[in-house]
Structures are given as C-alpha cells and as structure tokens.
Amino acid sequence: METKEAINVIREYGAKLRALRHAMGVMQCDAMVCAPKNSAPYRAATGAVLSGEVYKLTTAPERVEAIELLSQMSGETDELTRLEVKELKKELDMLTKLPPELYREFNRIKGEASAAWQAAKAANDHSMFEPYLDRMFSAARTLAQHISPDKDPYDHWLDRFEPGASQETLDRFFGSVREGIVPLLRRVLEKPEPDTSFLHGHFPVEQQRKFSDSIMELMGIDRDDCSIAEVEHPYTMGLNKHDVRVTTHYYEDRVAANMFSVLHEGGHAIYEMGISDELTGTALAGPASSGIHESQSRFYENMIGRTLAFAELITPVAARFFPEAFAGVDAVRTWRAVNAVSPALKRTEADELTYSLHVLVRYELEKLLMHGEITAKDVPCEWNRLYKEYLGIIVPNDSEGCLQDMHWGSGLIGYFPTYSLGNAYAAQIDAAMRRELDADALIRGGRIPEITAWLGERIHKYGRTKTPEELVKICTGEPLDPKYYIDYLTEKYSKLYEL
Amino acid sequence: METKEAINVIREYGAKLRALRHAMGVMQCDAMVCAPKNSAPYRAATGAVLSGEVYKLTTAPERVEAIELLSQMSGETDELTRLEVKELKKELDMLTKLPPELYREFNRIKGEASAAWQAAKAANDHSMFEPYLDRMFSAARTLAQHISPDKDPYDHWLDRFEPGASQETLDRFFGSVREGIVPLLRRVLEKPEPDTSFLHGHFPVEQQRKFSDSIMELMGIDRDDCSIAEVEHPYTMGLNKHDVRVTTHYYEDRVAANMFSVLHEGGHAIYEMGISDELTGTALAGPASSGIHESQSRFYENMIGRTLAFAELITPVAARFFPEAFAGVDAVRTWRAVNAVSPALKRTEADELTYSLHVLVRYELEKLLMHGEITAKDVPCEWNRLYKEYLGIIVPNDSEGCLQDMHWGSGLIGYFPTYSLGNAYAAQIDAAMRRELDADALIRGGRIPEITAWLGERIHKYGRTKTPEELVKICTGEPLDPKYYIDYLTEKYSKLYEL
Numbered sequence: 002m003e004t005k006e007a008i009n010v011i012r013e014y015g016a017k018l019r020a021l022r023h024a025m026g027v028m029q030c031d032a033m034v035c036a037p038k039n040s041a042p043y044r045a046a047t048g049a050v051l052s053g054e055v056y057k058l059t060t061a062p063e064r065v066e067a068i069e070l071l072s073q074m075s076g077e078t079d080e081l082t083r084l085e086v087k088e089l090k091k092e093l094d095m096l097t098k099l100p101p102e103l104y105r106e107f108n109r110i111k112g113e114a115s116a117a118w119q120a121a122k123a124a125n126d127h128s129m130f131e132p133y134l135d136r137m138f139s140a141a142r143t144l145a146q147h148i149s150p151d152k153d154p155y156d157h158w159l160d161r162f163e164p165g166a167s168q169e170t171l172d173r174f175f176g177s178v179r180e181g182i183v184p185l186l187r188r189v190l191e192k193p194e195p196d197t198s199f200l201h202g203h204f205p206v207e208q209q210r211k212f213s214d215s216i217m218e219l220m221g222i223d224r225d226d227c228s229i230a231e232v233e234h235p236y237t238m239g240l241n242k243h244d245v246r247v248t249t250h251y252y253e254d255r256v257a258a259n260m261f262s263v264l265h266e267g268g269h270a271i272y273e274m275g276i277s278d279e280l281t282g283t284a285l286a287g288p289a290s291s292g293i294h295e296s297q298s299r300f301y302e303n304m305i306g307r308t309l310a311f312a313e314l315i316t317p318v319a320a321r322f323f324p325e326a327f328a329g330v331d332a333v334r335t336w337r338a339v340n341a342v343s344p345a346l347k348r349t350e351a352d353e354l355t356y357s358l359h360v361l362v363r364y365e366l367e368k369l370l371m372h373g374e375i376t377a378k379d380v381p382c383e384w385n386r387l388y389k390e391y392l393g394i395i396v397p398n399d400s401e402g403c404l405q406d407m408h409w410g411s412g413l414i415g416y417f418p419t420y421s422l423g424n425a426y427a428a429q430i431d432a433a434m435r436r437e438l439d440a441d442a443l444i445r446g447g448r449i450p451e452i453t454a455w456l457g458e459r460i461h462k463y464g465r466t467k468t469p470e471e472l473v474k475i476c477t478g479e480p481l482d483p484k485y486y487i488d489y490l491t492e493k494y495s496k497l498y499e500l
Numbered sequence: 501m502e503t504k505e506a507i508n509v510i511r512e513y514g515a516k517l518r519a520l521r522h523a524m525g526v527m528q529c530d531a532m533v534c535a536p537k538n539s540a541p542y543r544a545a546t547g548a549v550l551s552g553e554v555y556k557l558t559t560a561p562e563r564v565e566a567i568e569l570l571s572q573m574s575g576e577t578d579e580l581t582r583l584e585v586k587e588l589k590k591e592l593d594m595l596t597k598l599p600p601e602l603y604r605e606f607n608r609i610k611g612e613a614s615a616a617w618q619a620a621k622a623a624n625d626h627s628m629f630e631p632y633l634d635r636m637f638s639a640a641r642t643l644a645q646h647i648s649p650d651k652d653p654y655d656h657w658l659d660r661f662e663p664g665a666s667q668e669t670l671d672r673f674f675g676s677v678r679e680g681i682v683p684l685l686r687r688v689l690e691k692p693e694p695d696t697s698f699l700h701g702h703f704p705v706e707q708q709r710k711f712s713d714s715i716m717e718l719m720g721i722d723r724d725d726c727s728i729a730e731v732e733h734p735y736t737m738g739l740n741k742h743d744v745r746v747t748t749h750y751y752e753d754r755v756a757a758n759m760f761s762v763l764h765e766g767g768h769a770i771y772e773m774g775i776s777d778e779l780t781g782t783a784l785a786g787p788a789s790s791g792i793h794e795s796q797s798r799f800y801e802n803m804i805g806r807t808l809a810f811a812e813l814i815t816p817v818a819a820r821f822f823p824e825a826f827a828g829v830d831a832v833r834t835w836r837a838v839n840a841v842s843p844a845l846k847r848t849e850a851d852e853l854t855y856s857l858h859v860l861v862r863y864e865l866e867k868l869l870m871h872g873e874i875t876a877k878d879v880p881c882e883w884n885r886l887y888k889e890y891l892g893i894i895v896p897n898d899s900e901g902c903l904q905d906m907h908w909g910s911g912l913i914g915y916f917p918t919y920s921l922g923n924a925y926a927a928q929i930d931a932a933m934r935r936e937l938d939a940d941a942l943i944r945g946g947r948i949p950e951i952t953a954w955l956g957e958r959i960h961k962y963g964r965t966k967t968p969e970e971l972v973k974i975c976t977g978e979p980l981d982p983k984y985y986i987d988y989l990t991e992k993y994s995k996l997y998e999l
Contacts, residue, residue: 020549023542024523027535031526034534038724040743043522050519207706225537244539 004077007067011089014064015284021055026240033248034230060096068093081283084466088284095161098148110140111412118410125400127381134377134409138370141414155371158415163292163422165470168368171418174483175364178357178421181487183391185494186344186354190393192498195337202326204256212256212322213249216263219314220271220301221450227270229263234349237266237298239273239288242281256323257339260315261302268301269294271453275461285465291416293460293469295423296430303353303424304431305452310444312336340497344392346401354494355392357424357486362387363406363417371414422481426473429485430456433477503576506566510588513563514783520554525739532747533729555603559595567592580782583965587783594660597647609639610911617909624899626880633876633908637869640913654870657914662791662921664969667867670917673982674863677856677920680986682890684993685843685853689892691997694836701825703755711755711821712748715762718813719770719800720949726769728762733848736765736797738772738787741780755822756838759814760801767800768793770952774960784964790915792959792968794922795929802852802923803930804951809943811835839996843891845900853993854891856923856985861886862905862916870913921980925972928984929955932976 002010025048032044058064071078071086078086096104114133121130145154152160159166213229227245238246247266252258272294280286288294305311313332320327342352348359366383369375375383384403385396396402408416434440434455443451453461459476473481494500501509524547531543557563570577570585577585595603613632620629644653651659658665712728726744737745746765751757771793779785787793804810811834818834819826841851847858865882868874874882883902884895895901907915933939933954942950952960958975972980993999 016545017549017553020546023546024527024550027527027530028523030534031530035529035727035729035745036526037727037743039722040739043740043743046515047519047522050516051523054516223538226539228534228536230534240539241542244536244542246534 002066002070004071004074007070008078008082010063010067011071011086014058014061015282018055018058019282021051021058023240025051025055026238030230030238030240030246033232033236056096059093065093065097081279081285081466085284088465092284095148099144100147103144103147107140107144107412110136111410114410114412115407118404118407122400122404125398125404127399127404128378130404130410131377131380134370134380137409137412138377138414141412142371155368155415158371159418162413162416163290163419164468166292166418166422170481171364174422174425174481175361175418177483177487178361179391181483182354182358182490185491186342186358186392188500189342189354189494189498190344192500194343195341195497196334197338197341199326199330199334200257200338201255204253204323204326206251206253208322209251209253209256209259212319213259213263215318215322216260216315217247217267219318219447219449220264220267221453222267222270223274226274235262235266237269237273239270242274242276242278242286245270245273256319256326260319261306261339264306265298265302268298271301271456272297272461275453275457276464277462280464280466287465289460289463289465289467289472290469291419292422292426293472295420296426297423297456297460299423299427300430300456304427305440305444305449307336307340307353308441308444309333309336310441312339313445314447337497340493342494342498344394346388346394346396347405353424354490357421358391360417360421361391363408364421367409367414367417422469425481425483425486426469428489429473429481430460430476431489432485501565501569503570503573506569507577507581509562509566510570510585513557513560514781517554517557518781520550520557522739524550524554525737529729529737529739529745532731532735555595558592564592564596580778580784580965584783587964591783594647598643599646602643602646606639606643606911609635610909613909613911614906617903617906621899621903624897624903626898626903627877629903629909630876630879633869633879636908636911637876637913640911641870654867654914657870658917661912661915662789662918663967665791665917665921669980670863673924673980674860674917674920676982676986677860678890680982681853681857681989684990685841685857685892687999688841688853688993688997689843691999693842694840694996695833696837696840698825698829698833699756699837700754703752703822703825705750705752707821708750708752708755708758711818712758712762714817714821715759715814716746716766718817718946718948719763719766720952721766721769722773725773734761734765736768736772738769741773741775741777741785744769744772755818755825759818760805760838763805764797764801767797770800770955771796771960774952774956775963776961779963779965786964788959788962788964788966788971789968790918791921791925792971794919795925796922796955796959798922798926799929799955803926804939804943804948806835806839806852807940807943808832808835809940811838812944813946836996839992841993841997843893845887845893845895846904848904852923853989856920857890859916859920860890863920865902866908866913866916921968924980924982924985925968927988928972928980929959929975930988931984 028044028048032040036044068086068089071082072090075083075086110133114130114137117130117133121127141158142154145152145157149157153168156167159168159171217224217227217229226243227247229247229249231251232248233250235248235250237248240246247263247270249259249262249266272288276286309332312335316327316330316332316335319335320330340353342354344355345351348356351359362384365387366375366380369383370377370380380403381399388394388396388402408414431440434452438452438455440452443449460472463472467475470480473479527543527547531539535543567585567588570581571589574582574585609632613629613636616629616632620626640657641653644651644656648656652667655666658667658670716723716726716728725742726746728746728748730750731747732749734747734749736747739745746762746769748758748761748765771787775785808831812831815826815829815831815834819829839852841853843854844850847855850858861883864886865874865879868882869876869879879902880898887893887895887901907913930939933951937951937954939951942948959971962971966974969979972978
C-alpha cells in the first residue's frame, strides 16, 4: 500500500464510521428527548447492530494496515494527517490490544453493573451493587493492563479521559484543592447566608423557555446551529459543528437551575461550534478532552454567569420575564444569591465552592478501589467519612450518598477528576484573559461574543489537534497550576462573604 | 445453499437492514422535530452513506441467491417465510431489474426536481418547475418500463403504492367519485353555511397540548408506545410497533386543525401499534399499502371523529380546556361546524366532501402526463380548468394551485390516488362494522378501543401478510365498491345540510 492509497483507505472508512456514529448520536438524543418509553429494547437491538458494524469497520485489516503504514511514514504526510493518524492509532490500539472476548466481557459487565446500580439506588441498598462494583473495577484493571501494561491501571484510565493526566499530577492538584478549599469553606460557613428567596416561587415553563432563548442570544449562540430541548438530566451533544444539541430541565418552582444549565450547556455548545472548518470530517473535529470541554462549560457558567457584571446584564432581563419574583431585586442581590454556598449531598447541584470537594471524595475512593486497597463493601463508610471531613455534612442514606452517580456502574472510572480539572482550567484561563480583556466591561455591555472570540482563537478552533496541556499553555503561557483556581475562589468568596 | 442456510442469510441481512433503516427513520423524525436548520448538509451526507449501505446489503449476491432459492422452494417453508420471501423478492426486483446508473439517475432527478419545485412555489412561477417536471415523468416512465416491461407505466406506479391498483379499477372508481360528489356538492352549496365561528379565536398552545393528550387517551393510545411532537406538516412514522411517532401542528387562532390532526395521525399510529407481535422483525411488520394506512387515519378522523356521537363525547372535553370558546356550544353545533363544506384551494385543508375531488384532478393530470398527452407547461391551465369544473373555484395563482403539493417533484407519481382509496376503504369498512357494532353507542360512551379491537382483528394485526384487496374482503365480505363511499357521503351530507 502506498501513502496516498493508505490515506484514501482511512478517508473511506472514516466516512462510513462517521455516518454510523452520527446516526447513533442522533438516536441517543432522540431517546432522551422524543422517543416513547417502550422504544428502548428495539433501539438497543439496533444499537448493538450498529456498534458491531463500527467495531468491524474500525478493526478492518485494510484500515489497520493503512493506519500502521501512515504511523510509520509520518514524515511523508502533512501535519493534519499526521495528527489524525496519531489519533486513529491511539483509538485502534485500545481495541486491538484487547482480545475481542475481553472487550465483549467489559461491555457485558458495564450493562449488568448499570442495571444493578439503578436497582440498588432505587432500593437504597448498596449491598445489591457491591459485587458488580467490584467486578467493574476488576474488569477495568484487566483492561488497563492489556492496553497499557507498563502503566499503573488507574493512570491508564485517567489518561484515557484526560490525555496527560496521572496520579502524580492529580495528587498534587487535589492536595491543593483540599488544602485551599476546606478551610475557605469553613470560614464562609461562619458568615450569614445570603438571601436566595426570590429565586424560588412560581416560574412558568413557557416564560422560562423564552428566558433560555434570551440567554442563548446573549451568549451569541446561532440557533441555526444549535437547538435546545428538555430532558431529565441536561447534557450537550455535538454531532458536528453545525448540529449541536443543548438540553435543559425546567423546574417551575425555581429559576436558577435552568438559567445556569443553559449557561453551562451553552458553553459546551460554543466549544463544539467553534472547531475550525478545516477539521470537519476528520477524527480531529472533536474536543481535546473531557476536562477541556468542562472548562468551557464552567467558563460560561461561572467565570461569566456568576460574575457581578453578568448579574447586572441579566437581572433586568429576568425581571422582564418574571416581573413579580424580580421586583426590587438589584444586580448585587442576584450576584449574592446565585453564589450562595451551601454544602449539600449532591454533586450535580453543588455550588461553585464545594463542587471540587465532591470530586475529591470520588478521586480518593476510585484510587483505593482500583488498587484493591478497599473493596466495594467499604465504599459507604468511607464515602460518609469523607463527606463529613471535607464538606462537614452527614450522609443520611446511600441513595443520596455513594449511589448518587451512575458513573462507576457505567465503566466511567477515572472520569470524575475531569470535572475538577475543568474548573481549574477555567480559572487559569480566566486569569489570563483578564490580563488582556476587560471582561467585566464586555459582559456588562452584552459583548460576550468578544470573549468567545478570545477563547475561540486559543481553544475552540484547535479541536483535537492540541493536547490539554498545549491548550492551557497557548491560553495562559504556563502549564496548569491549581494556584489560579484556589486564588480565584479565595478572592471571589472573600468579596462575596466579606471574609 | 440449503433452505435452512438461506433462511439464516435473509435473517442476518434483515437484522442489519432493519437497524440501518431504523436509524435513518429516527434521523428523519429528528430532522423534522429537533435538529437545528444548519444540520441539513451533514445529515444528507450521512443519509447518502447509509442508503449506499442499504443498497449494498439489499443487493448482496449472497442475499440475492438466498431469496431466489427460497422463492423457488416456497413449498418447503412455512407460510410466514413464504410471504416474507415474496415481499423481499418484489423489493429486490425493483432494484435488480434496474441498471444501477438508472437508479442513481432517478434519485438525482428527484433531488433536483424537489429543489426546483420549492423554488418555483416560492416564486409563484410554474415555468421554473416545468423542465424538471417533464424530466421527472420521463424518468418515472423509463423506470417503469425496466421493472414492468409488460405493463402500462402508470399502472406500474399505481401498483407500487397500492398493490393491485390499476387505471382500469381507478377509472371506474374516480368515475363514481365524479358522478357522485360533484352534483352532491352543488346541492350542499345551495344551503346556508353552518356556524363555525366558535372554532376560531384564541386557543393557547399549552391548552391545546393537554387537549391532544385527552384525545389520544380517548382513542386508547398507549403513550409508552407512541409519542407526539410538533412540526410544520403533521405526519406519523412507525419505527416499530412500540415506537410510533405522531406529530401535529398548533395554530393558536383555531382549535379544529390540531384536533383532527391528532385523530388522523392517531389513526395511523393505532394501525402501526396493532400489527401482530409474530411479525416483529420480519419484512411483513408494515402496513399493507398506503391506501390501507390512509383508510385507518381517515376512519378515526371522519368515521369516528366527525360523527354526532363523537361530538357528544368531545364537546364537554373541549369546553373544559377552552371554556370561553365552547360556552353554550352543544354537540349538534360542534358536529355541524366540524363538517362544514367549503370548496377551497388546498387539498390538505379540504373538507371531507370535497377531498376526493382534489385527488381526482391530480389523478387525471398524472395520467395525461405519464402518457405524454400533455406536458408540464399544460399543467397550470388544465389544473385551473378542472378546479373550476369540479370544485367550482377559481385558482388565483400557481403557488396555491398546481404547485401546492411536493409529491411530483419528489417522484411520488401515482401516490395521490391512495388518499382517495383510503377514504373509500374507510367508508366501506364503516358500513360493515356498523352491521356488527353499535358504533355510535360505543363512541358516545367513550369506548373507542372496542372499535379499535374490531379493526385490529380484521386489518391491523395482519400487517403486510394480506393484500389491500384481501383485507377489504375480510373486513366487509366483498371487494372495494365505491358505492359505499358515495352512499356514505350522500347520507351524511343530506342529514347535515337537510337536502
């Protein structure tokens, strides 16, 4: 096979794989947004056929040969092809270094563990989940040892979701988080709670929908490229840069949940929409990592959406849609209310200050589980101990405690840290951006798209052509340093709570 | 290849084809309901790849061999396999009797003619569409001659959408329609118009949504098997019997459009949901024909939804959701209003009496076009002449006249007659059912599911295992006879308009 022929081979397979993944992505969105309940078994059957085809195409000997050839001849191809081949080779190694029966076994355990988790959560009985959780971690360990035999298995999984991440860097990172946030939280909790009462009341869904549209407009989101739908648990899916699906959930008794959902998911969407046209149709037209993706959602949610400047911009808009609730509410009151700190049980509802403490608990536990230093039956006790220690709260039951997240049951081991990394990236990026732009003036003036342009040039456009480390460097001039995150939180909450 | 092996081959290909078509169906629904506007080009690219795969799998030599073998050995297989193989052979012949370049050419012309139709309609300029329309009919003729060389080309297309239909039967059918309905319409139009004013006003979408839910509940539709979404032009898609998608459109200034949309599309949905479980996963788990499908939607819309009995059932429900509009409205007033006759330009908005006259115009024109007796440039003049003759109305422009339907531009030639056949089947089925059931008492008493059970046993459960002709025979004891349709209309409108 010649270089040119090999390139054609990967392009042809790429088009088919893309089409299948596109269809599977749409089916996934449809399942959340539109499909009737009983559609599930038939969709699962179709999903199995299509993923079988994806597996077959991905590992087709002709394609494998082309990728191997191009990997060895990286000097002969242009930069984009070289990067794409590297990406494809990495993905391929995950599959081909694994005996097919192990791959199937891992997927089978995921399916069973997911179902067991769901049942255990509903029954508030962790013991129902324990054998599956142990099996899940054991399978994850085996899989890691096959793909990355020279690596610690947890490092394999960390790197899988956040290329470049390892226990060495994350131990240091979470050390700073613990030492920085735990005492800061204690000081905040000594202060009086801000008034959040006006954020609760009656907010009709119809009005909230219009409010969402206004927020997306302020964010500069082109709705011809990005839809919004309603689901139980909001997410964003980027099928391609001109087809991004934001979702939200409306609670009629409160207004902030949807507002920050739209800002958060809108941030994810802006990233997907900003990937350079030149990457369209290649394996590089995706996000650099889960952590970088999260950094963008958190940026719009917190570094923009929870500033005093944004409160000044949004308070009159909110008052237009909810005149009663926002009567007499000024920007400072909005700002204080949306930044209220309140340690609670659920990670997904956590405030900005306590969020990474929730992640810290999970990081410590999955490290112990992966190395067999604890087993599933130790999880509830350890979980509750750490929540008491870091967040100062008592976990009343496992459903709201160690059974709250679906991640481990779904095989997402090593994923949690990307949430915290996202926050830390965002804080460091914010500091760098504020050295160049008067962000508050832009936000206050309704000029958020100028901030998007800044981020677009430094992050969004690159898609997957740069590593997280390279992107942080381009944006901020230095590698990730948790100091920025801790400083950001310290300064912000000192001001808010007059520490 | 042995019989057993051949059966396995068609099952294996069947599973893959079903998965691909399922995914394509979901993408189509998603495009109408959820997807942002700019998603179209990328979706088209994915659609092209997936239909290419469908073509490749459908015509795979191994599969073709298995189907040919089983066709010849129909004595050795069970009845269901025999029927399925017959169905698969028919579908295969459509593809294999056609040189692939002709198939591609036909699809190319469809794409171009669709676009030209859209532009011509927007510009109100039929001449922009004419060359494409001529090319479309010419391609349809060529295609018919390849697949059915012994048949008149229009007969080929009629049979394609309604197995068993031909000009011989349809000339007779539409003759009765013309002779029965045109004079009846003249008599109706001499009478005073009923009061429909209360159907116009302000009907908030939120309330209409709840009204739709109530109608679907009265129809006995299990919402776990059937969703409802909002689109520009309502349709129903049955992905499988546990995943049916009804759509509707809400107009805030009128209530009847959505009400009858839900009844009509709900009828389509009930058919799909009623197909026997034993057919699931085979090529027989579909509707018998377009005409039979339409007969079921029309049945729920008209033979149930436009009766006095249904007016008695629904008027108090409507009054609950729209108390102002329905204040003092009794069932008789509702019944008269929803049956108001008013000849107008648009087929899709036509009343029950004039509906088939719209179809008659199209039938006459496509017959002439197919046989080269007129060409595209003659269409506007002929169209307007026939609308004057049959409906007594003047067509003010081509956009609202001969450019109103997308069908011809999309290659749907010979499809229109199925709409009228559906109405006629429904009337004949209604007459047969009323010999066995006290339909009005069931409707009035909110017992529509008992009517569904009657239809289910005679039509729905059979899926594609019976021809339209066989189904009409099972249901009514005789072949299609347009007399029932004309009698039904004559009796109904004589009562309504006191002729």
